[in-house]
Amino acid sequence: MAERVAVIGAGQMGNGIAHVFAQSGFDVTMIDVSADALQRGRDTIAANLDRQIKKGTLQAQDKETILGRVTTESRLEAAAGATLVIEAATENRDLKFKIFSDLDAAVSPGVILATNTSSISITEIAARTKRPDRVIGMHFMNPVPVMQLVEIIRGLATSDDTTRRVVELAKAVGKTPVEVQDYPGFVANRILMPMINEAIYCLMEGVGTAEAIDTVMKLGMNHPMGPLALADLIGLDTCQAILEVLHDGLGDPKYRPCPLLRKYVAAGWLGRKTKRGFYAY
Numbered sequence: 001m002a003e004r005v006a007v008i009g010a011g012q013m014g015n016g017i018a019h020v021f022a023q024s025g026f027d028v029t030m031i032d033v034s035a036d037a038l039q040r041g042r043d044t045i046a047a048n049l050d051r052q053i054k055k056g057t058l059q060a061q062d063k064e065t066i067l068g069r070v071t072t073e074s075r076l077e078a079a080a081g082a083t084l085v086i087e088a089a090t091e092n093r094d095l096k097f098k099i100f101s102d103l104d105a106a107v108s109p110g111v112i113l114a115t116n117t118s119s120i121s122i123t124e125i126a127a128r129t130k131r132p133d134r135v136i137g138m139h140f141m142n143p144v145p146v147m148q149l150v151e152i153i154r155g156l157a158t159s160d161d162t163t164r165r166v167v168e169l170a171k172a173v174g175k176t177p178v179e180v181q182d183y184p185g186f187v188a189n190r191i192l193m194p195m196i197n198e199a200i201y202c203l204m205e206g207v208g209t210a211e212a213i214d215t216v217m218k219l220g221m222n223h224p225m226g227p228l229a230l231a232d233l234i235g236l237d238t239c240q241a242i243l244e245v246l247h248d249g250l251g252d253p254k255y256r257p258c259p260l261l262r263k264y265v266a267a268g269w270l271g272r273k274t275k276r277g278f279y280a281y
Helices: 011-025 035-055 062-068 076-081 093-106 123-128 160-172 186-206 211-221 226-236 236-248 259-267
Strands: 002-010 027-031 070-073 086-087 110-117 136-140 151-153 176-181
Touching: 002 011, 002 076, 011 027, 011 035, 011 062, 011 070, 011 136, 027 035, 027 076, 035 062, 035 070, 035 086, 062 070, 076 093, 076 176, 086 093, 086 151, 086 160, 093 110, 093 123, 110 160, 123 136, 136 160, 151 160, 186 211, 186 236, 211 226, 226 236, 236 259
Parallel strands: 002 027, 002 086, 027 070, 086 110, 110 136, 151 176
Antiparallel strands: 136 151
8 A cells, every 4th residue: 555644734844844754755744734834835836846956866857746746735634645644743741742632533543643842751742642552752843854864762652563664664765773762852852852852951051152162062072053043943932842841751950941942932032033043033
């Protein structure tokens, strides 16, 4: 049976996931309640394909074929024809729980339901469905078309068969899947977020400017971008949400979000998406 993929959410992660599946030959339905978000998602895919053509990694004639594999829908029920559904909505527990409960009712029992959550428990999400053995984490990195890694996270009940199929699909879209266990933040964010948080504490305490802190990490630790610029790219609201999941789930004060991070989020300075975070854009 040919794999058909549905992606829930047309934001930066959702359209990136749709892009890599469509480029690898899969038919993709991108679903979002917002018609504007769907249009922006399609435009972003088109712009990213243009960037690949400019770099010489894609033939110009392939662009329309790839875009032709992506259809857009506003109703969750449009996922019914898919064999794999990947949820890439906002990092909000209640929203994800509702989506999975609704998806479980909308698609046939054999369909795998994956979540691109960066920190929320796969086991808890799976418990909102009648198919916990077919629920799994597929945590792509941002920007999806460029980054190689996919964290594959097994919930308590995720079956070996589900894991095997999802690992194969990640490889089929040119990614490197790494299997990790279902603990708060998994591996990527459990290590990344405390580093970003500590960089924000350094800024708050006047240890260095944002530019100084980021330059130390780029030139001293060979990171491609500094932690504060990376936080702006991820979204400061998302960083705060992940730190709160770590803090709640592990109960260790070292994960407490820095007060300066909370202040920026309260001000609506969320990073690149609002043109203002630790830097102005």
